[in-house]
Each structure stands twice: as C-alpha cells, then as structure tokens.
Amino acid sequence: MSDEFVVKSDPELWEKLGMDVARFSGMPPMLTNAYRNIFLSQQNRPERMAYFDDMVANIHTGRIREICDAKDGGKPVIGTFCVYVPEELVVAAGGICIGLCGGAQGSIADAEKILPRNICPMVKSAFGFKVGKICPYFQVVDLVYGETTCDAKKKTWELLDRYVPTHVMEIPQMKRERDKQLWKEEVKDFKVAVDRITGNETDFEAVADGIRTINAKRAALQRLNSLRHHNPSPISGKDMLIIQQIAFYDEPVRFTQKVHDLCDELEKRVQAGIAVAPKSAPRILVSGTPMALPNWKLHSIIEGAGALVVNEESCIGTRYYKDLIDEGSSDMDQQLERLTERYMKIDCSCFTPNDDRIEQVLKEYEASGAEGIIDYCLQFCHTYNIEAVKLREACEARGIPFMAIETDYSPDDVGQLQTRVEAFIEQIKG
C-alpha cells in the first residue's frame, strides 16, 4: 500500500490557476514521502482510511478540479482561516467553503519577506502560500474571509487583501448580549457577501439545508471521536488528525458518509478488540491551537514515543464539531439567531473571560479516558499561551499530568520536544 500512494500532480491545472508551477512541483513528492512515513507506516490501520488517504493523494488535483467545476458552474468558493466563519451559509448558496490555514514551513520564508518574523507560523504560512502562489486552494477562491480572532491575523488580512480579495468579519471579544448582537450583524453581512457572488439571495429552505448538511458533518465527527475514545483505541491519533484536517476541504456530504463508513468499521473493531495500540499505551489529550495541514509534528512525536493521542481540543478538533445548530427554526431571522448562538459557543481563547474552555478541556479529558494533557501552543499565540496558565492550574488542582509546549513548524526543536514528550509519558506511566 505504502508504495502505491502518490500525491498526484497536474501542472496544467496549476498553470491555469496562475500558480508558480516550477516551484510547486516539488511539493507533491515531498508530501508523498511525508505521508508514507508518518501515516502509511502505521500498523493495523482501519481499511476505510483508504478514502482519506485518497483525499490526500488528490489534494492538489482531483479535489481542485471538483472545486473548479463548481466555480465554473457559478458556485461561490470561499476561503477561510477560522472555525468562526459560518460555512453553513456558503453551502446554503450551493458553494464551497475551504479552510485555508497554512500548516507548512515551506511557505514561511515567502511571508517573512513582508511580515515580521515573530508572529504565528500559521498566519505566516497561510500568507506565504498566497504570496508565493504555491497553494491551489488560495488560487481558486472567489474571496477569502478573515476574522479578528487574534492580533496577527487581524493585521495580516490588511496585507493579504492586496493578493486576493479579503473580507474581514469582526469576532467580538466577550460573550455578552451586546456582543452576540454585533456577531449576528457580522453573520448577516457574511450572508450578503456570499449571496452577492451567486446573484441570488439564499432563502429559508436553502439555509435550512446548509445547516442540516454541516450539522450532519459535525455529528459524524462527534460519532468518530466517541468511538476513538474507546480503550484500546481502534484508530490512531494521527489518523484522527488527518480526518479532521480533511474536514476543512472535502465535499461535506461525501465526507460525512465516509466518516460514518469508517465509524461502522471502528465499531466492529471495538467489538472484535482490534486496536492500534495496546491498552497499556499512555493516552494523551492534546489541547490548544489548531494544527493545519500538513502540520503533524506533535502527533508524530507523541505516537512515535509509544503513546496515543485520544482527543484534540482544538479548532481542528472538537472545537469545530462539538456544537450543532438547532434545526427547528421557523423563519430566517430565527435561523440566523440560532446559527449565531451556536457559533458563540466556540470557546476560542480570543474571548475574555473564557473559563468555559477550561471546563470543556476537563470534560473531554474525562470522556476520552486520557491520562495526561499536552497543551499545544503555536509560537507567539498570546491568547492560548496565557490561557494555558489557567489550564495548568486546573490540571494541577485535579492531579492531571500536564505539559505545555510552544513550537512552530520548524524541525529544529523536534529532538528537544521528543525528549520532553518521552519524559512526560514516563511520568504518566508512573
């Protein structure tokens, strides 16, 4: 299997999208190698991971062609950087919503020609992908929709707008009634911006459909995450991570079906006692900042050290799917109200106070049967970094093993992180 897997290339398509083809051509072979080493080398994977492997193989080709076809058919294609942008409204308009967050070291040098060095690697990576013309998704979108969840993103969108039309929605910083009202207005503006691309105003039924579709996707991920919590786990943390990453660029109806298919297999594995690691393998919950594709650094280190990641409390993780939208609305205002309410439940560290998140991490810790928490912080992410103070205290008060890691995409600190993670796992083993 490992030798058959190849991340596909299509220079003609890339050329058409205005990419730097010469430079980008090196990317698929690199990704092929990395994916083989990190994912396909795993023992005893569920068979139905094959679909998700295939999604990775087609990440720069097949999926892009699907999006181009939709676009040619007049459908809006919106790029986003945050789980706060309501994809339900894009789907309602018949469009495609793509999570653009950058997870690769390779585009950071492009960004640093313009941006300061000491900001978040995810922001730099995303910006660099566009500036360097080395991301087909960035090339295919009608516009990108940024938000104000952190200082670095907020100010970077002003510069990104020079390369691709960039709208910005204001995420409030508190969760009081006046904040919800502000946020609801932003949601309405977003709907107008999406509808403007199609030229049609999406109606109640279309929005209801969009909500149902994305609710179903989130529910499927909830089911998958619950199954994964079984001890011994029927699926690895790395495979869970890649599925959660694919959730941001795959077609949602198909993705939902494929997640359920995998869940069916995992249920059988649980019944049959088939696991990816022995019950004795230390179980780690990872909390904190998102891991955008192809950021698999921490999971590789943790699972390479013989432990298992059993939960991601992250935007590319439970924060994306833990809440559904109430589907019982009777008019559009109520729909948008309930959509707003659901999004206000996201416990991003951009809020103050945000103690609900601490409770949520502890809840997921219990639910996942984890034995320790590694809080993952992208370098210079001040909000998660400072919030980790409270999370550490909460863990210490409950005797939960806790370790905070701050890192970027560079391989430079891998050795050091391995040492720290191994020591942490030894501590858990007791």
Added chain:
Amino acid sequence: MSDEFVVKSDPELWEKLGMDVARFSGMPPMLTNAYRNIFLSQQNRPERMAYFDDMVANIHTGRIREICDAKDGGKPVIGTFCVYVPEELVVAAGGICIGLCGGAQGSIADAEKILPRNICPMVKSAFGFKVGKICPYFQVVDLVYGETTCDAKKKTWELLDRYVPTHVMEIPQMKRERDKQLWKEEVKDFKVAVDRITGNETDFEAVADGIRTINAKRAALQRLNSLRHHNPSPISGKDMLIIQQIAFYDEPVRFTQKVHDLCDELEKRVQAGIAVAPKSAPRILVSGTPMALPNWKLHSIIEGAGALVVNEESCIGTRYYKDLIDEGSSDMDQQLERLTERYMKIDCSCFTPNDDRIEQVLKEYEASGAEGIIDYCLQFCHTYNIEAVKLREACEARGIPFMAIETDYSPDDVGQLQTRVEAFIEQIKG
C-alpha cells in the same frame, strides 16, 4: 541641580499600602541615578522643567500621599493601561485616573513566574509591579480598568483580577457604526462602575466639567508639542517624553497650568533663539508603541547620538492629546456620544483597517519638521509590528528615511541599537 535631585522615599507610607518595602527601597536610588544621568545631565534645559523634575522626585511619595488623601475623602481612584479608558468620567466623579502601564525591566521577572516570557514587556512589567507589590500606584487604586486592545493585555487581565479588582472594557476592532454603538455601551458601563465607588451618579454639569478639565490638559500638551516643533527646538525629546509620561499620573488642573507655564518660557526661548541643540541636529519622529515610565531607552539612544526627537506618535504622545471632545452638548446622552466619537478617533493599531494612522504619522512628520522616522515597537506587539509594513511603504513612497526597531526593556540590545540609530542618523545627514 543634579546633585540636589533625589527621588524621595517614605517606607512608612509604602508599608501602609501593603508594599514589599524591603525590595522597593532600592527603587528610588536607582531612579535618582537614572534621572540624573539621563535628564539632569542635559545642557540648557528650560527652567520650568523644575516642576516636572519635582513630580519625578515625588513619584513614590508626595503624589501618592495626594492620592491617598483623595481616596480617604471618598474619591474614586482608577488605574488604567490605555488611552482608551475615558478619564473624563473619573474626573467628573471627583476622582483620580492613573496610567499604570509598566515601563521597567525590574518587575518583569515577577511576571514571568506566571506569564509566558514571549509577550509584550509592558504587559509583563505592569503585571509584575502588582504581583511583586512594588508599585505604590497599583496599591492605592480602588480598581483597575483594562481593555481589549491586544491579545496579551486582554488575557492578562483575567489573571491580574486575582491581585486587584480588574474590570475590562471591550474596545471594538473596527470603526463602523455598530462598533461605535458597542463602544458607547462600554463607556456607559464605565461611568456606572466609577459612580458606584462614590455612590453618586455624576450629572451633566459634572461630566461637562470633567470634559473641560481633560480637554484643557490635552490642549496644553498640543500647545507644548507645537512649540517643540520649532527648529531649533527649545526643548529636548527626553524632556518632552517625561512630561507626557507625567501627564498620566499628575493632578490634571495643576499639570495643565505647569505645561502652560513651560510653554510661556519656551515661547520666549524661541524668540530669543535659545535651543537645546543646533539647527543642524537631525530631527527624528518616533512612532509606534507607548513608552511607559521609566522607559527612556530609545530617546536616550537617539539624543545620545546627537539627534533630537521632535515628536512622539504614540499613546504616550500625540495619540493621547491630538483630539478634544466637543464641549457643546446639551444633555448627557449627547455628552457620551461626543465623548465616544472623540475616543473612536484614536488610531490604535488594534483597529482594522487603520490607514488613518499612516496619514496621521505623515501629517505629524510634516508638522514637526522631522527628517526621519524611527518606528518603535515593543517586542511581540503584533499589531504595531505588522502595521509597520504599511508605514514603511508610505515612507519609502515619499522618500522619508524610515527605520523600524523592535525592542524590550532589557539593556542587552542597547549597543546594537546605538549602532543602528547612529547609522540612520548618518543616512539623514546625507
């Protein structure tokens, strides 16, 4: 003069305020030395700087006793960290508003026992002053009022609240009508919080009085800054900086009078051709992040290299006093509306977009007769750091010499900064 100047001590007062007296006792002698070396060593200072020197001498004693007396008389004492907190409403309630931003390296180690290391030194310094009990102002306030202008501050207030009652007002991130409305609600909440301390609701006349008092202070600083723009300058950049720092803790009516007294002297100096540096001295505008007391690092380096700082486009600078509140309101709602409008003009980099600030820097560059811009960025201040990209471009387009500096409070990089600043000055001299 230099030998007479001493920053005074009052261990009994400090003990009463619950300070760490043993540790704090070292502070006044250190400050005495620094002030003598940096300020009193200057040649040909205006005589009426004597008042401001005296304010520094009394920073830990006389002024604290005044504030204690006011507090004993039932007046509210509010600590703030941002020019966004409307001091007019504190003054209206008969109270005292103190700018608490920390500008010293000495308290950072205290903060780093709790906070991450790689956040803004100003936030760490302020937090450390409270945690270490080494700031009399932090000890004397009824409460502090934080805001959400940056990620690091926003999340640090959650922790600061454990040490001193900390309210937070939400500063919007854009400047549309809905943002102004949100901000106006925050202003109203602030008024309620201040009035709650006195037990009396301040009325229209009191608010009008507060607005007049602070308008007068800002107008005096405008007059001073205009006089300073004269070439050759009748006052140094370092002296201007200390006055602008004192503006945040002095009694406003007295301060306003003393600024005007100094202006009268400066007018005479301008007429008589008395200057602090020859007309040939390169003139530098400093833009960017605030310099809280006793942060005199960059000004010392610039003026030590033979140039003159002729303008601070900064919160401790023009951003604090460039705008006044329209005094022609006929009822309180109108007062708060106009107050809100004035505050929304502050061009903090927390806003997106914030292109007005670029225009403002260029305007001040012209007005001050500057010959180059040094953009000063506190380390890890992402918003100003990224906004510097646009400022650099604007300067390059106009042929304005521009240099961006990112630094903290540590003396470690002084040598390197000296070299860079000297090279920049040579470039200006041509």
